[in-house]
Amino acid sequence: MQNDVIIKNDVIIRVNNFNAWYGEKQVLKNINIDFKRNKISAIIGPSGCGKSTLLRSINRINDEITSYKISGEIIFENENIYDKELDLTIYRKRVGMVFQKPVPFPMSVYENVAFGLRIHGMKNKIKIDNIVEKSLKQAALWDEVKDELHKSAYELSGGQQQRLVIARAIAVDPEVILLDEPTSALDPIATQRIERLLEELVENYTIIIVTHNLPQAIRISDYIYFMYQGELIESGLTSEIIKSPKNQLTEDYLNGRIG
Amino acid sequence: MRELKNTINTFIIKSVALSGIIALILIFGFVIRESIPALREVGMEIFTSFDWFPTYDPPAYGILTMLINSILLTIFSSLIVIPLGYIIAFFMYDYAGNFEKKMMKGAIDLLSGVPSVIIGMFLIIYISPWMLEIGAWSSENILLASIGLTILSLPYTASLMEEAMSSIDKNLKEGALALGTTRFTTGFKIVSRAALSGIFNAIILTVNRIIGETMVVLMAAGGQICFLFPFLIP
Numbered sequence: 001m002q003n004d005v006i007i008k009n010d011v012i013i014r015v016n017n018f019n020a021w022y023g024e025k026q027v028l029k030n031i032n033i034d035f036k037r038n039k040i041s042a043i044i045g046p047s048g049c050g051k052s053t054l055l056r057s058i059n060r061i062n063d064e065i066t067s068y069k070i071s072g073e074i075i076f077e078n079e080n081i082y083d084k085e086l087d088l089t090i091y092r093k094r095v096g097m098v099f100q101k102p103v104p105f106p107m108s109v110y111e112n113v114a115f116g117l118r119i120h121g122m123k124n125k126i127k128i129d130n131i132v133e134k135s136l137k138q139a140a141l142w143d144e145v146k147d148e149l150h151k152s153a154y155e156l157s158g159g160q161q162q163r164l165v166i167a168r169a170i171a172v173d174p175e176v177i178l179l180d181e182p183t184s185a186l187d188p189i190a191t192q193r194i195e196r197l198l199e200e201l202v203e204n205y206t207i208i209i210v211t212h213n214l215p216q217a218i219r220i221s222d223y224i225y226f227m228y229q230g231e232l233i234e235s236g237l238t239s240e241i242i243k244s245p246k247n248q249l250t251e252d253y254l255n256g257r258i259g
Numbered sequence: 260m261r262e263l264k265n266t267i268n269t270f271i272i273k274s275v276a277l278s279g280i281i282a283l284i285l286i287f288g289f290v291i292r293e294s295i296p297a298l299r300e301v302g303m304e305i306f307t308s309f310d311w312f313p314t315y316d317p318p319a320y321g322i323l324t325m326l327i328n329s330i331l332l333t334i335f336s337s338l339i340v341i342p343l344g345y346i347i348a349f350f351m352y353d354y355a356g357n358f359e360k361k362m363m364k365g366a367i368d369l370l371s372g373v374p375s376v377i378i379g380m381f382l383i384i385y386i387s388p389w390m391l392e393i394g395a396w397s398s399e400n401i402l403l404a405s406i407g408l409t410i411l412s413l414p415y416t417a418s419l420m421e422e423a424m425s426s427i428d429k430n431l432k433e434g435a436l437a438l439g440t441t442r443f444t445t446g447f448k449i450v451s452r453a454a455l456s457g458i459f460n461a462i463i464l465t466v467n468r469i470i471g472e473t474m475v476v477l478m479a480a481g482g483q484i485c486f487l488f489p490f491l492i493p
Contacts, residue, residue, distance in 0.1 A: 061433050066357055092439035099437070103430040106453040115448075116438045165434065172438065 012037040012176060012206050013058060013095075018072035020053055022065070027053050029230040031072075035176075035223075040198060040207045042221035042238070044214060046258060049227040051210045055178050058208070059097040060088060076176075093120055096174035100181040102161035104153035104168075109136075109145050112153050112164055116172040131171055139167035140197050159190025166197065170205070177201065179209040183216065195220050214254070218242055226250045228258075329470065332401055336408040336469050341462055343409070344416030351417070352424040353446040364418070371414040375407075379478030382407045387479075400479075407475035416465045423457025424450055 013035040020028035027050045035041050043051040056062040058074060060081060073080045081091060093116075105112050113132045122128055132149075136142040141163040145156070153164055162182060169177055179198075183191040198207055198220055211217050217224060218238060225235040226249075234241060234250045245251040252258045351363055382403050390403060427450050435445040451458065 059437050061437050064433065064436070089439040089441055092437055096439075097437035099430055099434060101428075101430050103428055103434050105431070105435065105449050106455075116440075119438070119440050119444055168438065 010036055012077065013208075014075040015054070015058075016073045016075060018054075018057070018074060019070065020050070020057060020062075021067075021069045023067040027230050028057070031227075031232050033225055033232060033235065035206065035208055037206050038202060038204075039222040040202050040209060040220055041223045041225065042217035043208065043210045043225045043227060044212075044217050044253075045227035045233075046253065047212070048229075050230040051227050052180055054227070055097075055180050055208065055210045058176075059092060059095055059178055061097060089120075093172050094174050095176040095178065096169035096172065097178040098162075098165050098169050098180065098182050100184055102158060102165045102185070104156070104161050104164055107153065108150045109153050109156070109164060110149040113168050113171045116168055120172055135167040135171040136164075138170055138197075138201065139163045140193055141167055157190075159186050159193065162186060162190065162194060163197070166194070170201065174205065176206045176208065179207065181210055181212055184212055191216070226253060228253070328401070332404055332408070332476065333466060333469050335401070336405045336412070337462075337466055339405065339409050340412050340416055340465055340469070344413055344420055344461070344465070345458070347413070347417035348420035348424060349446055349451075351421045352450070353442055367414040367418050370410075371418070373411075375411055375472060375474040376478070378407050378410050379475045381410075382475070382479045403479040404476045407479045408469050408472060411472060411475055412465050412468050415468060416461055419461035419464060420454075420458055423454040423461060426457065427453045 011034040013033075015031050015033040015035075018028055018031040019026065031054060033054075043054060045051050053062065057070065058076075058081075062068045070082065073082060075081070076091070076095065079086065105115055107115070110132055113135050114128050117128050117131060122131075133142065133146075136145065141160060144160060145164075153161065156164060162185075166177075166182070183194050186194070195216065198209070201207060202222075209217075209221070221238045223235065224238045224241045226233045226241070226247075228249050234245060234247045241250065242254065245254055249258070347363075351360055355363060386406060387403060390400065424446075431453055432445055432450055435449040436442070440449070
């Protein structure tokens, strides 16, 4: 009984018999995943396996696509996120998302981070200043921009922009951060900085990352979920999966024979 | 060989572009040169006088009335068209479903193809009698012209603004939504701001179109030259 409670507490997002379609094409087939709290979970798999779709479904950003349909449920803290009663703005504050292409808002660096705070009702200038500074520090960007907080965010480099977007996401103090291939457009040094950042952030947040980059998944993740053609093939602790994959497909992918 | 081709192509493109610019300068120069004698005859009176009696003796050539009327009409119509156009564009961009969007686009394209004579006729036949009823002094007035200009340029403005907003990277919208921003705030504060240059462009083109439109104004406001400040006077 007690064991049961601990396991439940451990899981922050539970994906239950989840199916998804774009028009007629089924892209996710009966997915069941328990994402663990305060861990880095990496979803890996070849292109078109549905990993981004799964991540986008968790933030419900796929609602924007009109042909998109789902069945099944995703439970976040005992609440089905596809429930009609759910307040999407509050939910998305708790489960933030960072996309592959860093797209800062068309405003200054400072305003980019402060924007999220303002829309969630914070008015106190000093408080906002503090959180902006804290978030930029957490995202390892503060030292590079502290003297020019009010210049346009578009003047930053690609790596800086991605860190700014991460700072923007953590400023509203989410519980889960979803990252959709956050480093695929970045150079190795920027990638390394972001990986280090994620390892620091995981103490306070739950991180779910979709990545194309297998070595990266192995480097930073605690759990790996391998997907192939819309199905979850194998999941488990990263160290175990790397050492002894149970499924032939997983082994092929890890060895570079598919993907 | 390839070098040569490139040089030739560059030359052709440059000369075509240049000929356009030269033509423009020549037209401008011609207009100014031809108007110099007239301007010399009239002097500064043209910009300082309200009297336009070219057939009298001595004639009076003050275009100030027309100038002010044009400006007033433009400002008044723009004030209606631009916010309305923006709201329509905003709705189409963010709230309209696929079907609604298709219908609206079709309607807008059709409307923007309507010749201005038709709109002028419509105003005279349907709106103008109604205006007399509510107390206008004449069947032709500046408010009528404003309505005509609104009908004429609204589709154009809305579709230009919608295009400006649609051309913004979808990632930007998703990024804002993923942060928990509401649909309205995303469209209004983020997408519109990113599309600002396109929206400005739409505004300038709209104002251009309103200034340049003669047919509707002539039919709806009449050809009289008098000072039309209260909107219901001809």
